[in-house]
Amino acid sequence: MEAGHPPPTAGQFVVVGGGIAGVTCAEQLAIHFPSEDILLITASPVIKAVTNFKQVSKVLEEFDVEEQPSTLLENRFPNIKVIESGVKQLKSEEHCVLTEDGNQHLYKKLCLCAGAKPKLIREGNPYVLGIRDTDSAQEFQKQLTKAKRIMIIGNGGIALELVYEIEGCEVIWVIKDTAIGNTFFDAGAAEFLTSKLIAEKSEAKIAQKRTRYTTEGRKKEAQTKGNAGNIGSALGPDWHEGLNLKGTKEFSHKIHIETMCEVKKIYLQEEFRISKKKSLTFPRDHHNQSVTTDKEIWPVYVELTNGKIYGCNFIVSATGVTPNTGPFLCGNNFDVGEDGGLKVNDHMHTSLPDIYAAGDICTASWEPSPVWQQMRLWTQARQMGWYAAKCMAAASVGESVDMDFSFELFAHVTKFFNYKVVLLGKYNAQGLGSDHELILRCTKGQEYIKAVLQNGRMMGAVLIGETDLEETFENLILNQMNLSAYGEDLLDPNIDIEDYFD
Numbered sequence: 001m002e003a004g005h006p007p008p009t010a011g012q013f014v015v016v017g018g019g020i021a022g023v024t025c026a027e028q029l030a031i032h033f034p035s036e037d038i039l040l041i042t043a044s045p046v047i048k049a050v051t052n053f054k055q056v057s058k059v060l061e062e063f064d065v066e067e068q069p070s071t072l073l074e075n076r077f078p079n080i081k082v083i084e085s086g087v088k089q090l091k092s093e094e095h096c097v098l099t100e101d102g103n104q105h106l107y108k109k110l111c112l113c114a115g116a117k118p119k120l121i122r123e124g125n126p127y128v129l130g131i132r133d134t135d136s137a138q139e140f141q142k143q144l145t146k147a148k149r150i151m152i153i154g155n156g157g158i159a160l161e162l163v164y165e166i167e168g169c170e171v172i173w174v175i176k177d178t179a180i181g182n183t184f185f186d187a188g189a190a191e192f193l194t195s196k197l198i199a200e201k202s203e204a205k206i207a208q209k210r211t212r213y214t215t216e217g218r219k220k221e222a223q224t225k226g227n228a229g230n231i232g233s234a235l236g237p238d239w240h241e242g243l244n245l246k247g248t249k250e251f252s253h254k255i256h257i258e259t260m261c262e263v264k265k266i267y268l269q270e271e272f273r274i275s276k277k278k279s280l281t282f283p284r285d286h287h288n289q290s291v292t293t294d295k296e297i298w299p300v301y302v303e304l305t306n307g308k309i310y311g312c313n314f315i316v317s318a319t320g321v322t323p324n325t326g327p328f329l330c331g332n333n334f335d336v337g338e339d340g341g342l343k344v345n346d347h348m349h350t351s352l353p354d355i356y357a358a359g360d361i362c363t364a365s366w367e368p369s370p371v372w373q374q375m376r377l378w379t380q381a382r383q384m385g386w387y388a389a390k391c392m393a394a395a396s397v398g399e400s401v402d403m404d405f406s407f408e409l410f411a412h413v414t415k416f417f418n419y420k421v422v423l424l425g426k427y428n429a430q431g432l433g434s435d436h437e438l439i440l441r442c443t444k445g446q447e448y449i450k451a452v453l454q455n456g457r458m459m460g461a462v463l464i465g466e467t468d469l470e471e472t473f474e475n476l477i478l479n480q481m482n483l484s485a486y487g488e489d490l491l492d493p494n495i496d497i498e499d500y501f502d
């Protein structure tokens with residue numbers, strides 16, 4: 001123990017991480033053990049709290065996420081004590097964690113909920129930004145206000161949200177795939193969304209009022225201490241609504257999508273000049289792809305694997321996340337998943353005694369339900385934090401608990417391109433091979449419905465728009481009813497299938 005610091009506190013329940021998983025876990029432990037102190041250790045001075053929680057149906061849930069000073073959590077749960085300091089080392093053999101402020105904390109049961117950090121295409125390049133938390137979102141907003149053209153790499157949740165929300169600057173969107181939104185959508189849904197994107201953005205010349213809202217106030221509170229780096233807690237479903245994503249070009253909003261390619265090389269301005277290579281102007285419109293040499297000088301240039309080179313003000317690497325296991329692996333022999341997460345079993349228990357994990361930091365390593373898969377999302381972070389607390393509480397009194405029902409069926413409600421999006425089960429036929437059937441119903445600009453069936457049973461669904469089918473489809477997937485007899489009627493708009501099956 002470092003000199004001048006108090007002796008380690010006696011063993012107790014310790015949770016690391018003030019994001020949704022960690023806060024949910026600490027709250028549940030505080031409820032289970034009202035007379036015991038629960039220690040929540042987190043690197044950022046704000047915690048993420050679930051507000052307006054709504055159980056939409058058996059597994060579908062909706063909630064808001066609020067960034068709050070940790071004192072609010074302590075006021076709500078007097079037996080939770082929040083320590084705002086990053087954990088720099090875990091000594092699992094001594095059941096002890098060491099924090100940046102030089103203190104040590106003994107635990108009897110520990111839950112690691114330190115989240116994940118952006119997986120950047122290039123580390124350490126000042127022109128390559130990742131978005132993870134309030135600080136990085138603020139940095140992004142600041143850079144955007146000065147930008148005429150940005151490049152977005154990646155085709156998942158963040159890219160989809162950014163491309164739709166950004167106004168006033170040219171966006172070159174680079175995706176490895178043939179269609180947009182590959183982590184959530186197949187080509188059909190991508191087509192449905194692209195048509196909205198093109199329709200809306202081509203009207204973008206019409207003045208679009210955007211409510212200006214700054215999170216400046218929160219920024220001061222949310223200043224992470226020490227060499228926090230990427231350890232602020234991740235943002236929430238409405239992260240972009242707190243930002244004014246406006247570039248410099250008033251009302252000019254153009255998106256150019258480069259498909260089936262990746263970043264080959266990034267040049268700084270001087271490097272590019274010396275290379276004598278030519279960069280391209282921004283393609284005029286979706287159809288007329290004629291491009292000419294760009295005379296403008298840019299701070300950074302990106303060469304793509306398709307040979308094209310574009311200059312821009314900066315690059316957003318929306319290319320996924322990697323679990324924040326760094327401070328915990330050293331000296332501890334955790335089983336780690338292929339995605340870098342701490343493996344957890346069906347009781348959220350890691351491979352080391354008395355250590356649990358939940359949220360983005362972990363890799364679900366139990367035999368999953370045929371219609372559930374892990375995705376690093378708020379919903380799963382909350383469910384995992386809640387269930388881990390239950391398992392920790394049961395284990396500490398020598399009992400066990402059944403797998404939580406929320407892991408029976410993958411269910412995610414979100415919004416993309418201003419449409420409500422519900423993803424259920426194996427929504428993209430993940431792992432079903434070729435022996436499955438899709439039934440589609442699409443009304444342009446209104447709804448896109450895809451049911452995934454195998455052997456006549458519904459295994460997944462994508463619902464875009466206000467379809468009101470989520471509960472019916474959730475039941476059909478959970479009860480695995482044989483739907484062969486219904487065939488296409490299943491999505492016949494003239495048949496109210498809710499009556500069929502309710």
Ligand SMILES: Cc1cc2nc3c(=O)[nH]c(=O)nc-3n(C[C@H](O)[C@H](O)[C@H](O)COP(=O)(O)OP(=O)(O)OC[C@H]3O[C@@H](n4cnc5c(N)ncnc54)[C@H](O)[C@@H]3O)c2cc1C
Nearest residue numbers: 017018019020021043087115233234237359360376377378
């Ligand atoms: C831009 C963006 C938008 C997103 N939008 C959505 C969405 O719309 N819907 C959705 O479902 N999901 C969304 N996600 C994903 C979602 O944010 C995460 O899956 C979820 O927040 C993970 O929660 P968590 O508690 O596991 O981790 P986090 O929320 O990342 O929290 C980790 C916590 O651990 C702390 N920490 C990290 N390292 C240490 C350390 N060494 N010591 C102490 N504390 C530490 C951090 O300070 C933080 O408080 C989005 C993610 C991003 C980046």
Ligand SMILES: NC(=O)C1=CN([C@@H]2O[C@H](COP(=O)(O)OP(=O)(O)OC[C@H]3O[C@@H](n4cnc5c(N)ncnc54)[C@H](O)[C@@H]3O)[C@@H](O)[C@H]2O)C=CC1
Nearest residue numbers: 154155156157158159176183262318319320321376377414
């Ligand atoms: N509304 C929602 O549900 C949202 C959820 N999220 C979640 O937050 C987390 C982070 O979001 P994202 O960073 O968008 O991750 P993501 O996993 O959703 O998407 C990453 C994308 O980057 C691509 N990619 C990876 N490496 C690449 C490379 N080297 N070059 C080009 N493309 C590459 C992947 O193919 C994928 O399309 C994810 O878990 C995501 O699910 C984020 C935003 C919104």
